[in-house]
Amino acid sequence: MVTGNRKLEEEKVFKDPVHRYIHVRDELIWDLIGTKEFQRLRRIRQLGTTFLTFHGAEHTRFNHSLGVYEIMRRIIDVFEGRPHWSDDERLLCLSAALLHDIGHGPFSHSFEKVFDTDHEWWTRKIIVSDTEVNHVLRRMGEDFPQKVADVIEKTYPNKLVVSLISSQIDADRMDYLQRDAFYTGVSYGHFDMERILRVMRPTEEQAVIKYTGMHAVEDYIMSRYQMYWQVYFHPVTRSAEVILSKILQRVKMLRLEGYSFKQFPHHFEGFFEDNLPLSEYLKLDESVVMFYFHCWTEEEDPILRDLCTRFMNRRLFKYVEFDQDFVMNDWMKLQELFLEVGIHPDYYLVIDSSSDLPYDFYRPGEEEERIPIHLLMPDRKLRELSRESDIVEAISGKKRTDHKLYYPAEWLDTPGHEREKQQIKDILQAHPGKREPGL
Template sequence: MKVLEKLAQEKVLRDPIHDFIHIQDKLILDLINTKEFQRLRRVQQLGVSNSIFHGATHDRFGHCSGAYELARRVTDYFDEYYATKEEGDGLWNPEERMVTLAAALLHDVGHGAFSHTFEHLFDTDHEAMTQQIIMGDTEVHEVLLQEGPDFPNKVASVIAKTYPNPQVVQLISSQLDVDRMDYLLRDAYYTGASYGEFDLSRIVRMLRPYKNGIAVNIGGMHAVESYLVARYQMYLQVYFHPVSRGMEILLEHILYRVKELLASGKEDKSLVGPLLAPAFQPDHDLTVSEYLRLDDNVFLAAINGWQDSDDTILSDLSRRFLGRKPLKSIQINEQTAPHLDRLEKVVKEAGFDPRYYTARNDAYDLPYDDYKPTAKKPRTQIEIVLPDGSQRELSELSTLVAAIKGRASLDQRFFFPREMLYNGPDDLFSEVHADFKSFIKNDSFTPDGQ
């Protein structure tokens, strides 16, 4: 076994969530100092959500560092109390510590600009890109090779969920993992949403390894309940916020407009500049090097310039985005759905191109579910260890979790220009606005226009 190189003196990062992030291994410090990891300082954790929650300016660097810190605490705890004694006993193998820490630190190193918005627009996958960064010609790859020629592949396989030890995989990616535990607390802190809080220390001390993964001692069940409720509330109140989604749609439509202008030949590559040009090149798969040059700042600088575009749609959308003028919305349900085509038509009659000024948007999350082997993406259920050593799935013991198990949170909305509701006395489209507002009053659908 390779003897891991410890730092002569522990390094610490001050952190508002975990107090200190303890860096004890040279490998971890070297990974943090790579240019690929430092790029995460320029990728915000919640994309455009800071336009609603002004404190939400935290970045992926902090989140990845926090996920590492939680993995360090868990593995240290396992090393002390649950270290394997004989082969096949299902306990924790201390030799798995470093691959776990590296995977936790790097799990989001491939995230694109503006959180998940980039993936929707440019058909990328941050987990696939993370694996390419780990295995490619990068500083991250060179650092990982310090632990051995096969170490980068081991870390990449944890991200891909193919690593042979399910304990390691579940610590990084499951329904109770270091990723979720960190981002829930971190996002709650920076958005000011106190309902996103839960007893992290209790959960960490109640985790225990077993042959097929990670379980929770019965004494930690209520802390896990609180964690799942916090996750449920954060999705409804923060991640699904309609104004944030209205801003995301503006961003998407800005970039779609740029794509259209370039494809039509109305603009040349000077519209996007050398850094953005590869992303807008048709049928071009971004290289790792091209991808890593893109961050929030690159896009924001471009949008700032597009405010002065000769194209009225691009300039208007850019000004709305930077001036925080999100699209308004109403919920889509059985009552509203039959009238959406009519509403889009009215928006068009008012002079707005519906392709860029309307949208139908779904926000979906499943707060908890048990293992279903036939599902497209089966979830690793949370196992509770009883005093006699036997295990039960969480919802079998918790009536609270049973009530939310398998119940998806779905919020479907129709977005439209805010001017459709707030026209002035000199508005040229007063009759059109009256028609639109016969359907919508005070952001709610009304059947008056039927």
């Protein structure tokens, strides 16, 4: 077996619409890209159901993973020869950046909720198990795959290395904000990454930003805030996500009830049994899932048939926004009315909540400890970003949450049960929310 790493005789280059070029000089990285586990990411979209809202959002986890690798490569170029940086960590950082999302499945977050699984667990499993990825990594030593898994799991002892791939300003976020903005066609996610990379400096605990780069970091944080609310939490995308989740829930329920499928979901069997081998998980991609959804548009079960037809033909639910008073006063009544008119509330009356914390300072004891961004001041001391930036201070620690109620509005205009349907409309119209015209 080949051991160690060699420089490629000729540098490999990927043409990339976001970073212009992605450069590969190491045989280790080139061979990792060629593994079947990494190539599988070509068949999994980066943004799940977002393509039903922004039609350009067809980019994949493969695109994004290469982008994170490239940003990490550029950060290491800046760090080379500086205090607190060891070149011994270079290949570890590059490998972790490239492989950080390798465990994602099709429409990852919906599958995770319905089947109680976790893409980060699968990422570690792929890296440390008997896979092509593992065989390539072991050229660097028997313990190298575990080190890569530890970096991704945030348990690796070198905190600087972990921060480069998982912090409030890291290679992962810097790629997906720009990439998602490019492919969705929005202007929100753009910021001066080149400037941030030029002023990024290694310390013992984390990467910090020179004070002169503060305004570029402000722009980055505002870009992130806007992308979450304008793209990631877009109500039309969330509607598609709701329907996708309900399809999976319905399939799971029908399977438990012994329903006779015209197209049995063989690829989901391991999820149903809570015993999915890695080899079976790696066979799942979005083309497989879409095949089943397409077949299920002709199932006998009316709920599964309708939900799959909605997803495949983009016949999405409408929504209203609401507050906690609605849940206390109207939620139970709405469910009763839906049952009276023959609409199953478990599948057609769905509460969906979105929340985001765009930036936070250090809060000891928090369940998810967020390492704040630090500025390197002219006197070489570190200052937490929100202490210097009025813009960041204004949004620091402020968690925004939206609640929406999704339902099939067109069914309320069909003949029958007119009185009950009017009652439903009256309740919903008391919470009209905001609607995006044309989407």
